[in-house]
Amino acid sequence: MASTEYSKELHIALLAVQRATLLTKSVFHSHAKGTLDKADASPVTIGDFGAQALIISALQHNFPDDEIVAEEEAKDLRENSKVRQTVWDLVQNSKLSDDAAEKELGGAIASVDSMLDIIDKGDSKGGSKGRIWAIDPIDGTKGFLRGGQYAVCLGLMVDGDVKVGVLGCPNLPVDDSQPLTEDIGADATDAEGKGVLFSAVQGKGAASRPLGKGSLANESTIGMKPISNISDATFCESVEAGHSSQSDSVAIANKLGITKPSVRMDSQAKYASIARGAGDLYLRLPVRKDYVEKIWDHAAGDLIVREAGGQVTDTEGKRLDFSHGRTLKENKGVIAAPKDVHQHVIEAVMSVLGSK
Numbered sequence: 001m002a003s004t005e006y007s008k009e010l011h012i013a014l015l016a017v018q019r020a021t022l023l024t025k026s027v028f029h030s031h032a033k034g035t036l037d038k039a040d041a042s043p044v045t046i047g048d049f050g051a052q053a054l055i056i057s058a059l060q061h062n063f064p065d066d067e068i069v070a071e072e073e074a075k076d077l078r079e080n081s082k083v084r085q086t087v088w089d090l091v092q093n094s095k096l097s098d099d100a101a102e103k104e105l106g107g108a109i110a111s112v113d114s115m116l117d118i119i120d121k122g123d124s125k126g127g128s129k130g131r132i133w134a135i136d137p138i139d140g141t142k143g144f145l146r147g148g149q150y151a152v153c154l155g156l157m158v159d160g161d162v163k164v165g166v167l168g169c170p171n172l173p174v175d176d177s178q179p180l181t182e183d184i185g186a187d188a189t190d191a192e193g194k195g196v197l198f199s200a201v202q203g204k205g206a207a208s209r210p211l212g213k214g215s216l217a218n219e220s221t222i223g224m225k226p227i228s229n230i231s232d233a234t235f236c237e238s239v240e241a242g243h244s245s246q247s248d249s250v251a252i253a254n255k256l257g258i259t260k261p262s263v264r265m266d267s268q269a270k271y272a273s274i275a276r277g278a279g280d281l282y283l284r285l286p287v288r289k290d291y292v293e294k295i296w297d298h299a300a301g302d303l304i305v306r307e308a309g310g311q312v313t314d315t316e317g318k319r320l321d322f323s324h325g326r327t328l329k330e331n332k333g334v335i336a337a338p339k340d341v342h343q344h345v346i347e348a349v350m351s352v353l354g355s356k
């Protein structure tokens with residue numbers, strides 16, 4: 001492997017997200033078969049803890065001095081032996097079939113207690129200095145539960161700037177050119193042709209590759225679709241009306257002359273979908289004034305879209321600022337679009353939100 005800047009970080013991030021995403025798929029299947037019921041916990045909880053443990057152990061093995069911001073803490077696992085055992089069994093059984101890759105990630109976690117300590121390493125406060133990884137082990141929990149879209153998310157920030165981003169999207173089609181539809185990939189966890197790893201390194205573009213099971217398969221470069229007429233755009237938004245205002249998005253679409261209905265999907269799969277040109281715009285319009293977005297919900301997607309030729313800002317046109325700790329407290333909402341139409345979209349957004 002050529003050793004350009006951040007190539008090792010990218011390589012390890014891809015393998016770590018691949019392994020963790022495969023773990024979440026196996027949780028979904030065990031749940032669907034009913035074999036998880038006796039664990040007394042939701043499959044989201046099991047998958048979240050398992051995926052976070054696997055990713056952090058890989059990062060600690062390779063980059064022991066880096067800080068980590070992750071969504072979960074092990075408190076509940078320490079208090080519930082049944083769930084703890086379920087997660088531990090799962091983590092022990094989650095190995096890449098490529099032995100060399102598994103070795104690069106540091107192999108198996110030594111004990112159940114070290115697994116708990118590893119999960120708790122995700123407690124960094126974040127900030128504007130140093131190397132900090134942001135992890136969302138399962139983003140889009142509702143999508144995960146319904147067999148639809150969710151994402152395993154990992155980003156590396158250096159001095160508050162995202163340098164590497166990886167998204168594991170097990171239920172998106174491998175084919176970058178497949179058009180975006182509401183139920184794309186739904187109930188398709190086991191179907192052929194599903195499961196993608198998206199990645200980007202700052203200044204080096206964005207790529208996709210099949211999620212696969214073993215060594216990382218061939219990557220293809222991805223890019224946003226040029227739009228000659230904004231009224232032909234397809235936009236994505238949350239399924240959850242509580243996460244993004246679906247009435248404001250209709251008003252903004254009207255203003256832009258967009259007639260196609262929105263495509264609703266959970267998770268950062270929205271960022272990935274526009275980055276590969278399957279959709280054009282991603283609107284995330286605040287519903288509650290007091291909600292602050294979390295860095296792990298945006299770091300990877302923000303870089304992947306920008307490296308694919310897009311611009312990502314908040315609803316006022318400000319770039320997402322990852323240097324303020326665990327949250328994006330200086331931003332409200334997210335607007336992602338191809339670079340040359342982004343300002344036009346922001347004007348429509350500001351006019352609609354400003355007139356409320």
Ligand SMILES: Nc1ncnc2c1ncn2[C@@H]1O[C@H](COP(=O)(O)O)[C@@H](O)[C@H]1OP(=O)(O)O
Nearest residue numbers: 140238239240242243244265266267288291297
């Ligand atoms: N009021 C809210 N506004 C925006 N995002 C929210 C809100 N409440 C929760 N979220 C976050 O939205 C993310 C999912 O986004 P999407 O709708 O695009 O799939 C989750 O990480 C979730 O965080 P959490 O996991 O803490 O609930």
Ligand SMILES: [Mg+2]
Nearest residue numbers: 136139140297
């Ligand atoms: Mg999330």
